[in-house]
Amino acid sequence: MSTLIDVNTHDDSTDNANPTQSESSTKTVFTVEDIHKILPHRYPFALVDRIIEYVPGKLAVGIKNVTFNEPYFQGHFPGRPMMPGVMIVEAMAQVGGIVLKQMADVDDALFVFAGIDKVRFRRPVVPGDQLIMTTELVSVKRRRFGKMQARAVVDDQRVAEGELMFSLVE
DSSP states (O other): OOEEEEOOOOOTTOTTOOTTSOOSEEEEEBOHHHHHHHOOOOTTSOOOOEEEEEETTTEEEEEEEOOTTOGGGGTSOTTSOOOOHHHHHHHHHHHHHHHHHTSTTOTTOEEEEEEEEEEEEOSOOOTTOEEEEEEEEEEEETTTEEEEEEEEEETTEEEEEEEEEEEEEO
C-alpha cells in the first residue's frame, strides 16, 4: 500500500531551492506496482521490490527480497547460491533510477549507466537475504548526467558500495 504525505517545505524566501523537484506532495513509499510505473525494468531484471524512503531530488532507499527462485541462482553457484555482484550493482542503480526519473522534464527519458567507480563487495548475498539499498544523488550536470553514491546492506552489514554514473538517452 502506498503512503501519500503532503509536505509543504518550500520557503519562498529561500533563493537556492531546487526548482526541478515538486515538493507539494511526496510519496514516501512505493510498491512494486508504483516502481513499474516509474522504471522500465521487467522480469527478470526488475530488482527492486519496494521503496521505503524517498526524498525528491536527493535519495531513495529500496528493498530487494532475495529468493532462491531468482534465475541466476541456477548457475551462480550450484550448491552455494550467491547473488552476482553485477546484479547487486544493477539493483542499487534501479533505486537510483527512482530519484533520477522523477526529476522535472525527464518523463519519457531513459537513464543508463555511464560509469561505475569505486565499487567494493564486502560479503555475499544469498537466498533469504533482504538487500536494503540506499542511493544518494551527488550531482547532476546539464540535466543529462547524474552521479550517485550507493550502498547495500543485509542485516545491518555492508554488502556493497560505490559510485554510479548515469547518462540520459532520449
